[in-house]
Amino acid sequence: MRKLNSKGQAAITDALFFLLIVSALATLLFLFINQYGIMVSDEVKRSYGTDYASSALKTILYGSVPRNAGEKLADAETQEIDYLLAAIKEDYAYAKDDGKQRLSPEMQKTLHSNISAIMKPLSEQFDYLFYVYRIDSPSDADEFAYLLLHISGCKAEISSSEFCPEGEGIHADYLCNPKTLSGQSAVSSTLDALTMLIPNSAQSVSSILLSKVADSASSPKTVPARAAIMLWPAVYLKQNETGDFASAPWNCCDASKTYCPAG
Amino acid sequence: MLEKKRKGFLGPIGDDLPSLVPLVFALIIFFSTFTYAMNSMDSRNEDFDADLATLGIARIMRSNGYITGYEDFRRLCGNINVSGLNYEVALVETELTYDESNYAGYEDQRFSGVDILDLRIFDSTPNIKDDEEDRKASEFFCSNIPISELPELIEIGQRLSSRVFPIVLEDAKIAKPMFLVVITWRP
Numbered sequence: 001m002r003k004l005n006s007k008g009q010a011a012i013t014d015a016l017f018f019l020l021i022v023s024a025l026a027t028l029l030f031l032f033i034n035q036y037g038i039m040v041s042d043e044v045k046r047s048y049g050t051d052y053a054s055s056a057l058k059t060i061l062y063g064s065v066p067r068n069a070g071e072k073l074a075d076a077e078t079q080e081i082d083y084l085l086a087a088i089k090e091d092y093a094y095a096k097d098d099g100k101q102r103l104s105p106e107m108q109k110t111l112h113s114n115i116s117a118i119m120k121p122l123s124e125q126f127d128y129l130f131y132v133y134r135i136d137s138p139s140d141a142d143e144f145a146y147l148l149l150h151i152s153g154c155k156a157e158i159s160s161s162e163f164c165p166e167g168e169g170i171h172a173d174y175l176c177n178p179k180t181l182s183g184q185s186a187v188s189s190t191l192d193a194l195t196m197l198i199p200n201s202a203q204s205v206s207s208i209l210l211s212k213v214a215d216s217a218s219s220p221k222t223v224p225a226r227a228a229i230m231l232w233p234a235v236y237l238k239q240n241e242t243g244d245f246a247s248a249p250w251n252c253c254d255a256s257k258t259y260c261p262a263g
Numbered sequence: 264m265l266e267k268k269r270k271g272f273l274g275p276i277g278d279d280l281p282s283l284v285p286l287v288f289a290l291i292i293f294f295s296t297f298t299y300a301m302n303s304m305d306s307r308n309e310d311f312d313a314d315l316a317t318l319g320i321a322r323i324m325r326s327n328g329y330i331t332g333y334e335d336f337r338r339l340c341g342n343i344n345v346s347g348l349n350y351e352v353a354l355v356e357t358e359l360t361y362d363e364s365n366y367a368g369y370e371d372q373r374f375s376g377v378d379i380l381d382l383r384i385f386d387s388t389p390n391i392k393d394d395e396e397d398r399k400a401s402e403f404f405c406s407n408i409p410i411s412e413l414p415e416l417i418e419i420g421q422r423l424s425s426r427v428f429p430i431v432l433e434d435a436k437i438a439k440p441m442f443l444v445v446i447t448w449r450p
Contacts, residue, residue, distance in 0.1 A: 120357070
């Protein structure tokens with residue numbers, strides 16, 4: 001009788017151990033399934049970001065724009081049109097030679113509306129940066145002929161949590177003129193600093209040749225430059241990390257305002 | 264004593280009957296988790312395949328990022344070779360070139376961005392009535408299934424995978440910024 005009882009207890013203990021092992025295996029399987037494909041999914045998203053950036057850059061530069069500000073491509077009355085890149089080159093060639101060798105405010109506005117329209121499908125989920133940058137590091141002129149920053153912000157104060165309360169998120173476009181107070185290159189304090197803070201950015205860069213006409217008598221001087229677009233999943237950057245975009249080194253203004261960019 | 268013993272003893276299996284409960288329970292847990300895991304993996308793999316196929320189709324269509332016209336668009340469509348998936352490719356206008364008068368057939372003619380459930384496919388000759396048999400011949404649209412058999416995308420719901428890319432289309436000697444929309448779904 002005692003022997004029989006012991007046998008029964010051994011069997012149920014074995015079964016309970018079996019249940020324990022199976023439960024542990026099932027938990028592991030659940031954990032594995034939850035993680036399954038995350039890397040592939042990230043890779044697909046990254047690939048989409050890179051493809052979008054490269055397509056967007058081509059579309060921005062090769063798309064047509066009306067020659068006269070205020071006209072629209074869709075209007076039948078629009079008589080003169082040109083490639084946007086050609087318009088940028090022409091505008092830059094005759095930009096004031098006073099150290100402010102940036103695109104004219106009208107051209108900056110045109111470029112802004114084109115970029116915003118082309119980036120619209122991603123503008124809610126992604127932040128982006130478009131810039132035209134001189135690679136010859138001029139000491140007597142602006143490094144950046146143009147810089148547009150589309151960035152997400154949160155009206156509410158975000159503490160340790162990175163989530164912005166629903167309805168508090170905003171997207172703003174800034175036109176910037178990066179420049180350090182010391183007169184040194186602003187690339188490291190702006191672009192490099194920003195790149196360090198953003199995750200999974202996708203970038204597309206194209207070399208372009210601008211030119212500069214000093215006066216009507218001399219031949220135009222070639223200016224090597226780069227046009228680039230960088231996009232990343234929208235993140236709420238804290239001001240202590242990026243500094244105030246309105247002040248140095250970013251020197252941005254709100255692109256939706258009429259006074260922006262300053263002439 | 265012997266009688267007592269026989270009363271409590273239910274036989275070799277009967278005596279282990281209580282231990283069968285956790286055993287069966289464990290087997291149920293194991294097989295349901297295993298089935299769930301397999302189904303989940305299959306579903307995710309199919310999603311990835313659809314996403315990759317969508318990106319692949321978009322790469323073919325984007326080519327060098329510049330479509331020179333309707334013939335070029337048809338040529339690029341002809342290069343798509345996808346099996347096991349249905350797809351739709353369309354060009355949609357950006358707000359830069361959007362002209363409300365070309366979309367008179369829509370309830371709300373205003374530009375509404377890219378809505379894959381209400382695609383406003385670009386037609387290079389919107390004012391010319393296409394004949395009934397080939398009614399969408401001038402629209403920048405292609406698919407691997409006949410137009411008459413195209414399902415309503417809203418019915419396909421979660422099986423859809425879609426991507427939007429900017430692209431330049433040369434139309435009436437204007438390099439128009441457009442959106443290339445690629446939608447795939449499993450049949």
